[in-house]
Amino acid sequence: MQTQMRNSTSSRREVSRVVRGMPATDGAGVELTRVIAQPALPMLDPFLLLDAFRSDQPGDYIAGFPPHPHRGFETVTYLLAGRMRHRDSAGHEGVIEAGGIQWMTAARGIVHSEMPEQAHGLLEGFQLWVNLPAAHKMDEPAYQEHPAERIPVEQRDGGQLVRVIAGQTSRGTSGPVHQPLTEPLYLDVSLPAGSRFDETLPRAHNAFAYVISGSLVFDDATSPLVRDDLAVLSHGERVEVHAGPEGARFLLVAGRPLNEPVARGGPFVMNTKAEIRQAHEDYAAGRF
Numbered sequence: 001m002q003t004q005m006r007n008s009t010s011s012r013r014e015v016s017r018v019v020r021g022m023p024a025t026d027g028a029g030v031e032l033t034r035v036i037a038q039p040a041l042p043m044l045d046p047f048l049l050l051d052a053f054r055s056d057q058p059g060d061y062i063a064g065f066p067p068h069p070h071r072g073f074e075t076v077t078y079l080l081a082g083r084m085r086h087r088d089s090a091g092h093e094g095v096i097e098a099g100g101i102q103w104m105t106a107a108r109g110i111v112h113s114e115m116p117e118q119a120h121g122l123l124e125g126f127q128l129w130v131n132l133p134a135a136h137k138m139d140e141p142a143y144q145e146h147p148a149e150r151i152p153v154e155q156r157d158g159g160q161l162v163r164v165i166a167g168q169t170s171r172g173t174s175g176p177v178h179q180p181l182t183e184p185l186y187l188d189v190s191l192p193a194g195s196r197f198d199e200t201l202p203r204a205h206n207a208f209a210y211v212i213s214g215s216l217v218f219d220d221a222t223s224p225l226v227r228d229d230l231a232v233l234s235h236g237e238r239v240e241v242h243a244g245p246e247g248a249r250f251l252l253v254a255g256r257p258l259n260e261p262v263a264r265g266g267p268f269v270m271n272t273k274a275e276i277r278q279a280h281e282d283y284a285a286g287r288f
Contacts, residue, residue: 021228028063064115070106082123088112099148109288163188191243207254215244
């Protein structure tokens with residue numbers, strides 16, 4: 001019995017650390033909050049970056065992200081409010097609207113722009129960078145794009161809502177994005193006040209919970225997590241949290257770590273410095 005209890009306890013994921021998002025500027029002057037890829041959390045394998053942007057002041061976002069290159073990883077753009085137009089060197093163009101997701105596999109190289117399709121109003125969303133294994137960094141670029149109506153919403157008891165972008169929940173709801181290289185789970189969870197939420201994750205996946213609004217309470221945490229807090233979770237099979245008195249909305253994201261060397265060079269993420277130099281040379285030579 002004692003052994004069974006220890007195993008049950010150890011299977012629950014706990015908060016390894018809490019990281020607070022920090023103000024940053026990117027693109028042509030877009031004001032945002034950098035959560036992963038900052039000094040307190042340079043990366044969480046396979047996740048290389050997490051930026052949150054939210055403003056109803058056009059001056060904070062209107063300049064957008066003019067054409068820039070990427071190689072070696074994936075960019076994931078998820079919007080909660082507003083519209084963003086994407087154009088790239090492969091001839092792909094489209095508009096991401098509120099509730100929509102674009103999962104772009106930059107792989108061997110692409111030049112793209114992301115520009116607001118609005119001159120006023122709220123623009124809110126996230127960009128997540130997901131690493132690619134060395135054997136697939138030079139694959140052809142690819143896209144998985146889905147509007148809000150194609151993102152399944154799982155309704156649980158007590159008014160809980162789980163928007164499933166990637167992976168599958170313990171209740172069997174599958175998101176439209178599939179990436180077998182890192183097996184991601186990407187959930188947008190909304191909880192009523194005081195509601196308790198639990199979910200199963202692959203034991204060895206790295207995972208985090210990022211608070212969008214309200215407050216989120218982990219039983220082992222010293223204080224509630226609030227907007228722009230990210231909890232890095234220990235390994236285990238279950239996540240158990242409950243919402244504070246004002247409710248909570250948060251991202252729950254997990255992925256299989258690659259456990260490979262990481263070399264960064266601005267918009268390029270490879271495995272060696274030599275590969276980063278080659279990426280810069282290829283971009284300068286117009287080979288993207």
